[in-house]
Amino acid sequence: MTSHHSATPGDAPDSAAPAGTDTVPSTTTGALPALVESLDSPETIATAVSAQLEAFLAEKAAEFEAISPDATAIGEALIEFTRGGKRIRPVLLWWGFQLAGGEVRAGTSNGAPAGPMTEASADVAVGLAQAAGSLELLHAAALIHDDVIDNSDTRRGRPALHRQFEARHRTSGFRGDGASFGVSASIVIGDICLALSEELFERSQEVLGDSRSARELRGTVRRDVMVGQYLDVLAEVIPLEDERIADRAWEVLSFKSAKYSVEQPLLLGAALAGADCVLLEEISGFGLPLGQAFQLRDDVLGIAGDPEATGKPAGDDIREGKRTVLIAETAARISADQLGVLASRLGDPDLTDTEVAECVDMISASGGLAAVESFIADKHAHAATIVDTWAGGDASAVPAEGSTASARVRIGSAAQERLKGFAKALSYRSS
Amino acid sequence: MTSHHSATPGDAPDSAAPAGTDTVPSTTTGALPALVESLDSPETIATAVSAQLEAFLAEKAAEFEAISPDATAIGEALIEFTRGGKRIRPVLLWWGFQLAGGEVRAGTSNGAPAGPMTEASADVAVGLAQAAGSLELLHAAALIHDDVIDNSDTRRGRPALHRQFEARHRTSGFRGDGASFGVSASIVIGDICLALSEELFERSQEVLGDSRSARELRGTVRRDVMVGQYLDVLAEVIPLEDERIADRAWEVLSFKSAKYSVEQPLLLGAALAGADCVLLEEISGFGLPLGQAFQLRDDVLGIAGDPEATGKPAGDDIREGKRTVLIAETAARISADQLGVLASRLGDPDLTDTEVAECVDMISASGGLAAVESFIADKHAHAATIVDTWAGGDASAVPAEGSTASARVRIGSAAQERLKGFAKALSYRSS
Incomplete structure (x- = not known):
């Protein structure tokens, strides 16, 4: 098993530290930041x-x-x-x-x-x-x-x-x-x-x-989503017993989705405002876990979502053969026999509804589903805590390791409410 | 029939007139140009x-x-x-x-x-x-x-x-x-x-x-080759009797190849040196016909090339179903019955060598092949004349319509020889 799911803001991704900031419109670099109401x-x-x-x-x-x-x-x-x-x-x-x-x-x-x-x-x-x-x-x-x-x-x-x-x-x-x-x-x-x-x-x-910093980030966004896509294509053809299954699932989740869909758009916007590396890293500390929660929820919906809400058949990801973190967590918890069944069914577009339902049951009964729900709760809580810190909340709640001593982003209660509502919606949506 | 093949330097393409030149390294804008030895x-x-x-x-x-x-x-x-x-x-x-x-x-x-x-x-x-x-x-x-x-x-x-x-x-x-x-x-x-x-x-x-001018040209290069590629994909599924066959073949030839492979690289290089619109248009007058000769030669080699030299089977373009200017010129010269045969064979990967050879004979006997050879000769001669003008040759040989009165590019005999040799090689290569 890996520890990717316990990533903290201290795990600064490459993209959070581009090589310089030479742009200008309304920056807050260095000085005490303005309050974002x-x-x-x-x-x-x-x-x-x-x-x-x-x-x-x-x-x-x-x-x-x-x-x-x-x-x-x-x-x-x-x-x-x-x-x-x-x-x-x-x-x-x-x-x-x-x-x-x-x-x-x-x-x-x-x-x-x-x-x-x-x-x-x-x-x-x-x-x-x-x-x-x-x-x-x-x-x-x-x-x-x-x-x-x-x-x-x-x-x-x-x-x-x-x-x-x-x-x-x-x-x-x-x-x-x-x-x-x-x-x-x-x-x-x-x-x-x-x-x-x-x-x-x-x-x-x-x-x-x-802005050179924004240009470089833009390049990183492009690169990460495409490499993530390649890893996703590759993951679907690698046997389920492969030892890197969990690592690979987290790589795909992070690069193809979490960074690209949540963290990097935030960072790119910040870079366009002239943010420096420290500020980018701070925003990344909110964006990356939220992006991970967003994609983990997607994985859950792809297996256990309500077809009425998602518009997709139940267990759609089984027939598609996606190698999600949810599948990896399940694979780590089931017997060799069960793993054989799951491996033979993943990615078979012709499965019957009963066969799909059996796989969904297996994922749920194994504890894999609960594990992923627990990851989502952690990631979401982490992101929400950062927002509270930005709003001047309980500073001691911020993880100490690697992060800056005090928040550079400062927001008012309206912005706090907006961000927390959005974070909750991304993490706990039903479609 | 269209008159695309009689395009002259006066037919300034969009890409030859980007919206401004604000770059700097070693430009010749305005002043008498330096001689390029x-x-x-x-x-x-x-x-x-x-x-x-x-x-x-x-x-x-x-x-x-x-x-x-x-x-x-x-x-x-x-x-x-x-x-x-x-x-x-x-x-x-x-x-x-x-x-x-x-x-x-x-x-x-x-x-x-x-x-x-x-x-x-x-x-x-x-x-x-x-x-x-x-x-x-x-x-x-x-x-x-x-x-x-x-x-x-x-x-x-x-x-x-x-x-x-x-x-x-x-x-x-x-x-x-x-x-x-x-x-x-x-x-x-x-x-x-x-x-x-x-x-x-x-x-x-x-x-x-x-350089804004270079950036815009770069965008044009990307756009033209991709749109040309789309038109190529489309051309292969449109019935051979379609009235736009010749227009479409010239569009694919120009956008997917002639501009992209020859004219636009020259223009992009010139823009990087700070060339203004007039200079770009002058270089385009050389690049576009040469690019057309280059691709027309490709079409000929795809039908009548020596397999030993090209490394591809004889008549390879027949099985691939490419809708080249050569095919369009042939289609305009054969009987309805012959057109029916050609249409049924183009793009069929399972044709026998005999069936392919019959198509090649038809293309040759119809006069289509000779027509394209004549286009190549015209395009090549046109490009060569421009080079001579740049070298201070017979200025009266430059087509008058739309072109500037005197050449802005000035080259010495070594450069003249280099350019003419390259133009000849592109137009008359055997592989």
């Missing part, structure tokens, strides 16, 4: 980000069409695809900026100023929405390729992109194999989406001022 | 670029390994894959820099200074090699995904990357379907390669000084 609401942030994203994609769609009328479908598909996101990463990027002392108010760029904002503030809101939109495009690209890799049929309640292009092949009377066409088109459109993500990020840098 | 040799450039590329990939491979020992294969595969390139794009980028007046000598960064160079020149050589290496990584990413899309078995004399990972699946005793694993791993590794291409380009910008 409140954070923008997720809804306002999502609106601002969606507006920038749609404007950018409309512009790009026109460029594609100018190259060839046949390329029109690319822009249409991307506009449609990116409309469906939950915008978790944009919200976290925005809050990271605000937590690090960056001055911005969502809504100021949309003709609905939330107070006496200057023109510069509106520019910052645009640039930040572009940076956040860039993360959404990176995520869309990852999902498009993910769905090809997992041979998934649906995404965000619609057919997966490769299925959409397969259908287009059929309705257009194209020649050859429709499934292959769908896959080929989706590989290329995922690549285009990745390229657009770069472009939108570059645009944000022109507005916000070029 | 000679251009570095392709061999010296390739050596400098390979050194930077290998150093960068070794550094990244170590990062991947630090994330997980299981990720070691990613770095190894990329180092191996990028070793095999012909470095055409790096050479053209380097020459674009030199033609625009940028001062650099290949070899100055490798401990073998070619004269009394300053430390700053060595830095420029490093930065330029990184920018060129970034193009090689973009190309490698495109090839990795291309091979998945085309279901190709080999690349650069070795198994295609997805076949390598399929073999790894077999030898490692992994579970599940090896072919799927190979495809999944290659999609992800192609994505990683794309991300590394961005990172190496950013690094070059830190050395050379940030």
Whole structure:
């Protein structure tokens, strides 16, 4: 067994210490930090980000069409695809900026100023929405390729992109194999989406001022999610008895999801506000455990979620063969015979509902499920404690090892409530 | 029929007019241009670029390994894959820099200074090699995904990357379907390669000084090759009788290859040297027709190339079903019956050698092959004329329409010889 699940803020990830901070907008470096009274609401942030994203994609769609009328479908598909996101990463990027002392108010760029904002503030809101939109495009690209890799049929309640292009092949009377066409088109459109993500990020840098620290973090985000994806692909073909099963599950969980979905968006936002290494590490201490709780919950929902709430069949992750921490914790607790059964069923898309249910029972009865619930509780509590510390709460509750003596982030009660509500929702959601 | 094949330098592509030039190293903007006596040799450039590329990939491979020992294969595969390139794009980028007046000598960064160079020149050589290496990584990413899309078995004399990972699946005793694993791993590794291409380009910008014009061109390169790739995927499933067959073939030829492989590397190099719009357009007047000749030759070799020289079976493009300009020119010249036969055979991997040979005969007998040879001759002559003009030759030979009255690029006889030799080799190579 590993001790990854007891990671503390002292386990500073590489990404928390980029090689320098040379950017500027509203930084708090060094001096006593300003109190962050409140954070923008997720809804306002999502609106601002969606507006920038749609404007950018409309512009790009026109460029594609100018190259060839046949390329029109690319822009249409991307506009449609990116409309469906939950915008978790944009919200976290925005809050990271605000937590690090960056001055911005969502809504100021949309003709609905939330107070006496200057023109510069509106520019910052645009640039930040572009940076956040860039993360959404990176995520869309990852999902498009993910769905090809997992041979998934649906995404965000619609057919997966490769299925959409397969259908287009059929309705257009194209020649050859429709499934292959769908896959080929989706590989290329995922690549285009990745390229657009770069472009939108570059645009944000022109507005916000070029930040080497943010650029480096951006590179780390890209790298980590992709390497995490490779490890995930690999994990599914390695025998369940392999001794690195738990290590690998934690690597995939951390790099493909926890860092990429929660910790790194926060850090990127903070870096855009000019945060230094110490501040980034402090934010990481909140973001990494919360990201881990977020993905551990995903693992639990994939096995024991209510199909009504998740929209996915019960035990969906069994048929998909995902090698989650939950599977690793189960594998460590069952007999060799049981392990043989589980190994033979994981990843078999043709399992009966009864066979799936037996696996789910095994995972639950083994104590694996309870172990993961306990990890989630720990990770969530850890993240919540950090928030309380930022709000001037019980400082002694902060783990001593490796962390700074006193909090650099300082927040008011409205921001505290916002962060804790979000952390709880990520850790204990039912869908 | 279209008139794409009669494109002149007056047909300025979008990419030739980016929105501003704010970079600096050794520009010639406005003033009378300096005479470019000679251009570095392709061999010296390739050596400098390979050194930077290998150093960068070794550094990244170590990062991947630090994330997980299981990720070691990613770095190894990329180092191996990028070793095999012909470095055409790096050479053209380097020459674009030199033609625009940028001062650099290949070899100055490798401990073998070619004269009394300053430390700053060595830095420029490093930065330029990184920018060129970034193009090689973009190309490698495109090839990795291309091979998945085309279901190709080999690349650069070795198994295609997805076949390598399929073999790894077999030898490692992994579970599940090896072919799927190979495809999944290659999609992800192609994505990683794309991300590394961005990172190496950013690094070059830190050395050379940030250039908005170069950044925008870089975005255009990425976009054009990917949209061209989408159009290529689409072309293969559209019936041969479609009225846009010729337009589409020229679009794929120009965007997926001519611009990306020849014109844009030259322009990117020139932009890195601080070239303004007028200078970029002038270089484009040479690069675009040469790029078109380069790809038209590729089309001819794919049908009528000598298997001994190309290393590919005779008529390979027939079985692959590529919709080249050569196919479009043939389709416009044959009877409805013949078109039916050609349509039924294109893209059928199981054709007999006799069936392939019949198609090749049809392409030749129809006059399609001769038409394309004539396009090549025109394009090549056009590019060669521009070179002569730069060398102070017969200025009246430059097409008048839309082009500037006098050449901004000025080259000596050594550079003239180098460029003409390269243009001839690209247009009339046998492999």
